[in-house]
Amino acid sequence: MEVPTEMQRKRTVVERDKTNIVSLSMNATFFYEKAVHFLDRYQYAKALKYFRRAMELEPENPVNHANLAGVYSELGDYRESNKILKKVLDEVDPSMTECHFYMANNYMNMDLFESAEEALVSYLEKDVEGQYLEECDDMIELLSIELNRDIPIKKMKSKEKFFEHDRARLLLEEGKCPEAIHLLKKIIKKYPDFIAAQNNLALAYYYIGDYDRTAEHIEDVLKVDPGNLHALCNLAIYYRQIQEENKLSELLQLLSKTYPYLPDQLYKLAMTLGLLGNHEMAYHHFLRLIKTGDEAIEPSLFHYAAVAAFNTKRYEKALNLWKQAKNLDAKEIVPNFFIEEFDKLITNQHIILSYHYFLPFEEHFHMLGKWKENVLNEWNTNHIVRTSLKWGLFHGTMTNKLQVLEIISFIQNKDVEDLLRKFLLEPTEKDKLKRMAVFLLRTMKASEPYEMITNGEKLNIDLLPLSNKLITWDEKWHLIINAALIHMEDRYDLQQKYELYTLWVHFLTMKYPNVPKINKPKGWSAALEYLIAKMYNVEITYREVSERYQISVSTIKKNVDLIKDNVL
Template identity: 45%
Template sequence: MDAGFFFERAVSSLDRFHYDKALKYFRKAVEYEPDNPVNHCNMAGILSEMGDYEASNAALSVILEKIDPAMTECYFYMANNYANMDMFEEAENALITYLEEDPNGQFLAEAEEMMELLQYELERPAKVTKIKSLAGVLEHDRARELLEQGKFTEAVKLLESIVEGQPDFWAARNNLALGYYYMGQCSKAIETIYGVLEQEPGNLHALCNLAILYQHEGETALLLELEHRLRKIVPFHQEHLFKLATTMGVLGAHDVAYRHFRRLLKDEDLRLDPALYHYTAVAACNIGRFTEAEVLWRHVDRLEPGSEVSEYYLSQIEEMSAGTRPVPIHYHYHLPFEEQIKQWEQPGEGVPADLADNPLVRSSFFWALRYGDNRTKLQVIQAFGLIGDHEVEEALKSFLLEPNEDLYLKDLALYVLRSLGVNYELPVCTGEATLMIDPSQTSPQLPIWKHEWQAVLDLASEHMRSNTDIKQQHDLESLWVQYLNLSYPDTPSISHIEGWAAALEYLTAKMNHRPMSYEKIAERYGISSSTVRRYCRRIDEVCGAEGASKTIFPMCK
């Protein structure tokens, strides 16, 4: 006879509800194997079933104090015993210890129920500060929210800290890769995904993310192999099905995307989601089902009346069907980036708040700033000036460090940062060196900055603000600063502020190919056209304004 023999006898007695005998046999098992915590735990369980809660807790204390302190579920059992004795303070302490010390969370749901009971009995909220079994989970949920809000820089920082502490938290690693991708850091995204697939080769989120990155990086052979593998997968879970559908759409496998989106439309929980109908319509367009696409976009319009997205595509459907207009190439539920830019280019329009907060729109901004042509990048920088949040600041600061970016665009980025209140030195890569530039300085080349110089700039800016964009406002300041730099130390006495301001606005308009006449600008400032002409000539003699350098900062000469 050994501990196993008495354990089997105890279980047999339990099956017949003979608790006295079961307790006797468990005690014998403890005698034979006093260092086995399971025997003590079984004995404590029987004592609790028999109503001897104090003896049960005593047995559990022996486990925690002398045998196996890592057997943290004992705290949960003790909390139950204390609650049964109406010792709610002690039950709360034991339960909090369980939540803070137990790494597995086996009784997490039950612990939450008990916490609600204790909160009711004690008439106050529980004192829980952390839940060890959920370490990283709450932070990960927060990071996902940040990604959904388009706050990619903040999300990436949080996800990096989670992954550092929990290297096997695959969901966090996948979302970190997405964060890098949204910010345009493709090499870091691929490296992160490889780390997931080394441990979980079948991780669908990682495989889908990797396929998108292969496409972006032009890895054709690797992409074809991976796409062939993804075509064979038929997910069961809604989340996996949606992930695969959107991925196949981005890859151009629109037939597969269409099939998966149609499956999702059969889900009762998703039938009121206008975005899903839009995705299905885009897939339908790309496989030539234009009539069905039109029906789907009309359904979007019913689900979300006044939607610009459905209105835009319905207006284009006939031309797409006739082949005179290309079908949409992206699945995002917002207007194409080019259409958004057209709207925001109107002076005084700005970026609508609902679009500025849209993570897909924000992601397209990050992408355009990193991979677009110079004209698109200029538009994005101007849009960033209108959005003006922390994410924008971080994106522009990173842009200043890119060695191959146009110096005028960096100059404009510094101007936007100054308008957002950044008043400290920032590193700026000029291609040859990295300089520290303070955006708050109007002209670091001039040893002084006179009040009347600023008055000219303020007056011109005030007149221009309502009908020009950030770029033209920046050009105006650049021209004025350049004139003063080139004239110094023989800068003229500024007595006619309106004349100088009017000349600056006129020349800035000409530099940006805007129609403007001396008479029109003179009327705006309440002066004569000859006065405007005279001051324009003085600036042009020094700067040659039509071909003037659009530069404030010395590093951009």
């Protein structure tokens, strides 16, 4: 029997195992992901190799060329980087105007300042999106110093629309969605290709619950730019909202294989994955952002990374990240809360933290109109909301404290009463806040007296009077307050209701002992509400308040004028 040679044995093994070979798809995406892997580890030579291979497989994709140019720039080969970037602009995709900015950076590093100026001006005059406007400001300043003259820029194309777009984004962040929608629609009408505005308009419609228009504007973006990451992330959030689980799962598979290079895209992806519950990938993406070493990193980024770490049960890492956030700005309320309450939070292994940079209760405060009916249940069942409410009342900003008082005014149980009584004994708290707490205790019908420390002295106080001049109190005066508060219930917040009370007491104090005779109590209640509405820019008319209180306009106006003449 012939014995097989070594080569024959190897061939036999290979042939026998052919059926078990798993096909590996080595397309451009594969090499791109490998390149990003090595780039994150600062292994530029290997990243260069894989980015070059991705470019060879997809030569028509300008991003592959730009990535390759970026690695050459990191390696200090600025000439080769610019050679590739120029090819993108001349042959591959002239609309990729950010390449002018990358070239300007490279010229700066080569001390070729006039060439840098030319590339920078080209970027500012041609680019519509304006992604690097802040960096351009710094570069313009440096070039002015080096060239000893001003940099002549005739027109900054992107800034024409960015000022209004920034205003719209600010409105969106403040929860003023109708105003943001109005402004974004105006911007898009003028600049129909402004994709960032389209994406934010989709978000604005999502926030107000208009999901049909949300989908419409996401589709508009994806028709023009099928790979737009911001739109794809918005689409994923939309799918979750309408419970399209199959479509969401398919899209999440795509997003989980996406490795953005640009910081704003990486941030959007990390936040989206976190909101959708993929905390593991969100954690790694947030860490990638932190590792960029950008000097402009905000404390909020460390917080988001800490939330992702906490939600993946990396508790010590989460605590360290919150401490890093605090080190960036010791006055930041959010990291302070999570550091101080950390030991309590980790006792509940089922807590999932939210990806928002404010105290946990604030998320509910911003949607208080929808949350009022459920506020007591949240207090009883949501440990982190209850903890943050208590913490916010004693350690938060003035705004936080007002928000807490507003929220707990809808709870009104023994726990809240005890919390408010404890707050009254805090020696460093402002008297106005304590007076509001007393006002709240009174509306809860908590038993008097109320012990309060004021000016270092503990006093047994009643809410009334606020002035020593008002030595008597007519029960009719209190009925006027109660009637106004009933009408104001769902229209005004706690602070505005308290201001109505103080306005009435101040008026009585100014008129005492010659207080007007109270013949029509509703007329005084209506007048007080009207004045508070005007003070806080709440839309109101004499006719409207007249109909609600069932009292004549002339009576209300007469009382309004009398109060204004004596107090305002």
